[in-house]
Amino acid sequence: MAEPSRARTVEIRLRWLTLAAFAAPILVLIAVFGTRFGLWSAEFGLGVLTLKIGRILAFAGLAAALVAVIIALKDMRRGGLYAAASLVVAGATVALFLVQERRFAVPADNDVTSDVAEAPAFSRAVLAMRGGQGVAGSGGASVACPGLVSVPRQVAPETAAAALSAAGFTVRGAAPFRADGAQEGFWFGLTYDAAIRIRPGRTDVRVAQREGVKVGDEACRLARTVVMGLTPQS
Known part of the structure; x- marks a missing residue:
């Protein structure tokens, strides 16, 4: 009974880590739809939710994805899919944030x-x-x-x-x-x-x-x- 229970615990951990990797993209979507539907200003949706909070969640998600990979290495059959999904999503999210930060950092006027x-x-x-x-x-x-x-x-x-x-x-x-x-x-x-x-x-x-x-x-x-x-x- 101990082995199935341990496997179940590992799977739950991988699910939470995968959810953490998806947190930043989900927040960005919320920021976009909230802005488009007038729930908050573009300055709040883009400047605060996306570029500030979203950036923090993106790097936290990448760290969670790396932890998921380490855990999954012990049992790739059970955890490989979680690790791959979290790493791809978190890596792509961080890469997009870095590209946008470089573009937004250009000093210019509106x-x-x-x-x-x-x-x-x-x-x-x-x-x-x-x-x-x-x-x-x-x-x-x-x-x-x-x-x-x-x-x-x-x-x-x-x-x-x-x-x-x-x-x-x-x-x-x-x-x-x-x-x-x-x-x-x-x-x-x-x-x-x-x-x-x-x-x-x-x-x-x-x-x-x-x-x-x-x-x-x-x-x-x-x-x-x-x-x-x-x-x-x-």
């Missing part, structure tokens, strides 16, 4: 433009959705970022709209001398607004996040992508 002296203004409709942030003419609120430059030509509104669409934005409007778009992130719903200002001999771009959550150089990346779509390919 409001960037190719013309810091006079940033393109958002339309009234976009300003209303932004809660009044990004007031027309307030060029100082928007900053430069590496590799983001003005397009030295006047593009057609259709070209501007196509560049926004190619960069993943939903085009909100296109008219002579301007185009606007918005992009909502899949996971936490972070929204970026884009404004393209078209002038004779020059076209400028501005991209700004609504929520103010720091996610590395995402605004810069989006703005550079829009500029690439405005630039003729040789």
Whole structure:
């Protein structure tokens, strides 16, 4: 009777260790759905639940997975599946956290433009959705970022709209001398607004996040992508 009881105890331990390895991914899913359904802000869901608490659980899960492997080595037939599942999930989770931390660690701003002296203004409709942030003419609120430059030509509104669409934005409007778009992130719903200002001999771009959550150089990346779509390919 002692042997079956001991085997049962080992299996229970492996189940708890496997559950610990899955804790971080489960918390991230809770953070995502809670944010998307409006239970808490994106800053809390991403910044606190995911990047702080989730990170701690990810490394704790990896430690639990390693313990599960050690236990399973004594009886791979009973514990091999638990050990493999926990190690794969925990290892992948930690790897994703490290990749995201490196990306988020890039010093960048959430409001960037190719013309810091006079940033393109958002339309009234976009300003209303932004809660009044990004007031027309307030060029100082928007900053430069590496590799983001003005397009030295006047593009057609259709070209501007196509560049926004190619960069993943939903085009909100296109008219002579301007185009606007918005992009909502899949996971936490972070929204970026884009404004393209078209002038004779020059076209400028501005991209700004609504929520103010720091996610590395995402605004810069989006703005550079829009500029690439405005630039003729040789």
